[in-house]
Amino acid sequence: MTSDKQQQITVGVLALQGSFREHISHMEKLIQSLKHDPSYANKLISVKPVRTPIDLQQIDGLIIGGGESTTISILLQRTGLLKPLQDLIQNQKLPTWGTCAGLILLCDEVTNTKIQLGDLTYKTIGGLDVSVERNSFGRQLESFTENVPCAGFTNSALDSFDCVFIRAPVIKSTVVSSGKLKENSVRSGRKVHAGEAPAQVLATVSRNGEDLVVAVRKGKILGTSFHPELIENYGFHKWFLDEFVIRNSI
Amino acid sequence: MAQSTEIQTSTFQHKAGLAQMLKNGVIMDVTTPEEAIIAEQAGAVAVMALERVPSDIRAQGGVARMSDPAMIKSIMEAVSIPVMAKTRIGHFVEAQVLESLGVDYIDESEVLTVADRQFHTDKHQFKVPFVCGAKNLGEALRRIDEGAAMIRSKGEAGTGDISEAVFHKRKIQEQIDEVLSLGRSAKSPADLDAKLTAYAQELRVKPEALKKLIEDKGKLPVVVFSAGGVASPSDAALCMQLGCDGVFVGSGIFKSSNPKLLAKAIVDAVNNFDNPKAILESSTGLGKLMFGVQVCDLKENEKLASRGW
Numbered sequence: 001m002t003s004d005k006q007q008q009i010t011v012g013v014l015a016l017q018g019s020f021r022e023h024i025s026h027m028e029k030l031i032q033s034l035k036h037d038p039s040y041a042n043k044l045i046s047v048k049p050v051r052t053p054i055d056l057q058q059i060d061g062l063i064i065g066g067g068e069s070t071t072i073s074i075l076l077q078r079t080g081l082l083k084p085l086q087d088l089i090q091n092q093k094l095p096t097w098g099t100c101a102g103l104i105l106l107c108d109e110v111t112n113t114k115i116q117l118g119d120l121t122y123k124t125i126g127g128l129d130v131s132v133e134r135n136s137f138g139r140q141l142e143s144f145t146e147n148v149p150c151a152g153f154t155n156s157a158l159d160s161f162d163c164v165f166i167r168a169p170v171i172k173s174t175v176v177s178s179g180k181l182k183e184n185s186v187r188s189g190r191k192v193h194a195g196e197a198p199a200q201v202l203a204t205v206s207r208n209g210e211d212l213v214v215a216v217r218k219g220k221i222l223g224t225s226f227h228p229e230l231i232e233n234y235g236f237h238k239w240f241l242d243e244f245v246i247r248n249s250i
Numbered sequence: 251m252a253q254s255t256e257i258q259t260s261t262f263q264h265k266a267g268l269a270q271m272l273k274n275g276v277i278m279d280v281t282t283p284e285e286a287i288i289a290e291q292a293g294a295v296a297v298m299a300l301e302r303v304p305s306d307i308r309a310q311g312g313v314a315r316m317s318d319p320a321m322i323k324s325i326m327e328a329v330s331i332p333v334m335a336k337t338r339i340g341h342f343v344e345a346q347v348l349e350s351l352g353v354d355y356i357d358e359s360e361v362l363t364v365a366d367r368q369f370h371t372d373k374h375q376f377k378v379p380f381v382c383g384a385k386n387l388g389e390a391l392r393r394i395d396e397g398a399a400m401i402r403s404k405g406e407a408g409t410g411d412i413s414e415a416v417f418h419k420r421k422i423q424e425q426i427d428e429v430l431s432l433g434r435s436a437k438s439p440a441d442l443d444a445k446l447t448a449y450a451q452e453l454r455v456k457p458e459a460l461k462k463l464i465e466d467k468g469k470l471p472v473v474v475f476s477a478g479g480v481a482s483p484s485d486a487a488l489c490m491q492l493g494c495d496g497v498f499v500g501s502g503i504f505k506s507s508n509p510k511l512l513a514k515a516i517v518d519a520v521n522n523f524d525n526p527k528a529i530l531e532s533s534t535g536l537g538k539l540m541f542g543v544q545v546c547d548l549k550e551n552e553k554l555a556s557r558g559w
Contacts, residue, residue, distance in 0.1 A: 016521060017274045017295065066271045067295070068331055074293040075521055101271070114330050118291035118514065134330060140354035141377055143264040147256045166267050167332065167354070230267050 006044045011245060012059035015049035016075040018067020018101060022229035023237075024049060027063075030234045030241065045241070053084050061095040061245035062088075064102030066166065066227050069134065070114060070122065072101055077120050089127045090190060095220040095244035096127070103223035104169050107132040108192075109176045111185040126188025127221050129176045130199045136170035136212070136225075143167060146205055148214070148226075150239075153202040157239050163203075163214070163226035170225060171213040174199045220244055265379030265399030268332065268354065269473040272296055272496055276486065276517050277475070279303050279500040281321075283328035285509070292513035296332040296354070298498065299325040304361045304408030304554070305501035305540070314362040316344040319351050326353070334381070339558050340366025342375070349378040355400070356380045358393075360557035361407045361500075370558065373397030383477065385418045385555055387425035388453030394472060395459065401470065403494075404555040405478020408501050410542025412479040412488065414555060419476060419492045425453065426468045433464040478555070481506075481540045483519030483532040490523035507537035 013023045027047035034040040050056060062085075064072075076082040088094040089106070098106040105124045109131040115122050137144070143166045150158040175198070181187060202215035203224075214225040222244060228236035275295030280286040286297045301317040302310065316337050326333045332354035337344035339358055344365070348356050358371055360383055373380040374397035383404035384390035390401045403422075405415025432449060436442030443457070450457040463470070476489035477498035486497045497520055499513075506512045515532040522528035550556065 015274075019270050019273065021273070022270060067273070068271065068275065070290060070331060071275055071293045071295050071517070074517070078518065079521070112330070114290060116291065117293070118510065139326075139352050140264075140268055140332065140379065141260065141349070141352055143259065143268065145258045145261065145263065164263060164267060166264060166271060227267065230263060230270065 006042055009043055009045045009060050009245060010058060011045070011047045011061045011063065011241065012050040012055065013047060014062065014064045014072075014081075014102070015051050016067075016079065016081075017071050019065040019099075019227065019229050020049065020067075023063045023065045023099075026229055026234040026237045030237050033234075043246070050081070051079065053080050056081075056084055056088060059094070061241070062097070063240070064096065064098040064105055065229055066100035066102065069101040069104040069110075070117060072105060073122050073124065074117050074120055076105070076125070077123060082123060082125065085125050086190075089125055089221065093220045095240075097222040097224070097240045097244065099224050099227050099229060100166065100168055103225060104132050104134060106221055106223050107171075108188045108190050109185065110134060111172065111182055112136070113184055113186060115184065115186055122186050124186070124188045126190040128199055128216060128218050128223055129174075129190070129192050129196070130171045130216055130223075131173040131176055132169045133172050134169050135167050136172075137165060137168055140167055148203050148205065150203065153215070153217075154239050154243070157242065158235050161228065161236055162231055162233070163224075163228070164230045165214070165226050168214070168225040171201075171216055171223070174201060174213070174216065260377035262399060266472050268379060269381070269400035272332070272475075273473060274490075274520060275496045276520050277334065277496065277498045278503055278513060279498075280325060281504070283324050285504055286325045286329045286333075288510055289503070289513055290329045290331050292510065293517035294331060294513065295496070296334055297325065297329060298334045298336065298357060298500075299353075300336055303501040303504060305410070305505055306408075307361060308408040308543075308552075308554075314338075316341070316347065316362070319347065322348070322351060322353065326351075336362055337371070338362040338365035340364065340369050340371055342371045345371050345376060345378075345380075349376055353378065358382050358398075360404060360554045364557050370396055381475075383555070383558060384422065386421045386453070387429075388455050389558070390422055390470065390474070391453065391455040391459045394470070395456065398472065400473050400475065402475040402477035402498055404558070405476070405480075406545045406548070407478045407554050408543075409479050409545055409548070410481035410502060410505075410540040411545045412481070412485045414545055415476050415478045415480065415489060416492065419474075419489065419494060422474070423493065426463065426470075429460050429463050430468050479545075480516070481542060482536075483515045483529055486516045487519045487523040487529050490520055496520065502540050505540040512536050512539070
């Protein structure tokens with residue numbers, strides 16, 4: 001049932017490679033669950049895959065899922081999606097959430113990576129002025145699940161969440177220096193505007209006495225090292241929809 | 251700022267989860283760090299490290315074993331994407347060795363010589379995830395029951411002939427459809443039980459596995475890739491259009507005249523699998539593809555897919 005008064009909200013899911021069907025399926029389940037919720041009665045929420053620049057028209061939020069960031073970086077460039085996404089996310093402040101590879105692609109600096117990718121180079125969309133290290137916990141055998149408290153940063157929308165980390169990245173620094181790049185590192189080259197608030201650390205996991213940053217936000221950009229799309233619970237998707245997409249459009 | 255507690259590792263979710271991250275991707279066979287880098291730069295989501303590609307194993311014969319760990323390690327060091335390696339069917343010690351080495355995935359593969367003519371490796375005993383080949387639904391469900399976290403078709407490796415991979419994918423789907431139709435046509439729960447038990451017997455699987463398949467609306471609990479005989483961008487797109495989650499390319503790439511170009515073209519074709527114009531572009535000017543062997547010219551004992559059961 002649609003009426004002129006209903007507000008259309010469309011969440012795009014970047015569908016080039018990786019766990020995009022899982023994100024779409026979570027969004028569909030979420031939308032279904034909100035059908036009879038009176039607080040969403042005036043909203044017509046939908047989800048759609050994004051594969052080409054045309055698909056970017058009329059989206060109110062974007063999810064970039066897990067996968068191989070090298071492959072996705074190549075495909076972003078070959079499909080012509082990289083530049084329009086940079087504009088949408090950096091300048092037009094499109095609410096965007098990246099999980100694992102998606103997080104990496106939203107960072108302004110990536111370490112422990114490959115730079116040359118054939119006729120292309122490893123490029124990220126950027127927007128989060130943080131430095132992220134790929135495969136930071138190690139290889140597949142080091143993949144893990146950890147229950148992470150979320151009440152603090154979700155304003156109690158979520159109490160805690162079973163976070164699945166697979167060959168996961170870690171945010172090593174919430175400052176991107178303009179100094180010399182380390183070996184095997186790249187920067188997005190995005191200009192940080194004066195007065196821009198720094199990225200905010202949302203969650204950490206503790207290893208050998210060190211707190212490793214696994215979730216950050218900066219304005220309308222959310223990045224998580226873990227994969228909420230891999231577990232049955234779509235609570236994290238609801239939080240992204242409510243806090244980033246809907247609040248943005250009010 | 252939140253801090254966490256409680257850690258679990260190497261669960262089925264982690265094993266199957268890595269395979270989910272490889273979806274809509276191409277996994278390429280490589281024999282040297284240089285080839286691995288070409289694969290990574292072309293956009294491969296993972297590489298399979300092995301000493302001889304299937305077409306060489308086919309041509310040279312002899313016993314095909316797990317590759318030299320030093321060679322696998324050199325490939326692990328050369329690329330940032332996941333590295334897989336093969337063990338012989340049932341050779342759980344080769345699997346222990348590869349797990350100690352720290353590979354990201356093990357392929358229990360019919361491309362190598364069979365080590366155990368009765369049992370496949372008990373994959374539940376391992377922390378490292380396994381991918382296994384399957385020609386039909388029964389084989390796929392048996393491998394999943396043994397702990398496989400990813401399934402691939404068992405197309406005739408090293409032939410460059412896609413027909414067997416297509417046959418396996420269609421067979422698996424046809425049998426899933428049959429299970430679903432049993433679910434729909436059952437007159438009572440007892441009738442369903444009887445029908446599923448009979449079909450489970452035919453497929454040599456547990457009836458519970460078929461019940462689960464009905465509950466999950468025909469979706470297998472793991473990712474299904476195509477493997478065996480993929481030699482061109484169109485082959486890869488064909489597998490994707492038939493519903494595969496991704497593609498393994500074995501001998502096809504590095505047995506062609508221009509591996510760099512073909513590797514990139516196959517990645518592009520998987521990305522644009524439903525766009526004929528894009529596949530046309532990917533298919534143009536690739537030089538000589540792998541020469542290949544027609545599967546129908548092979549004798550029964552020359553078929554690798556008959557290894558494993």
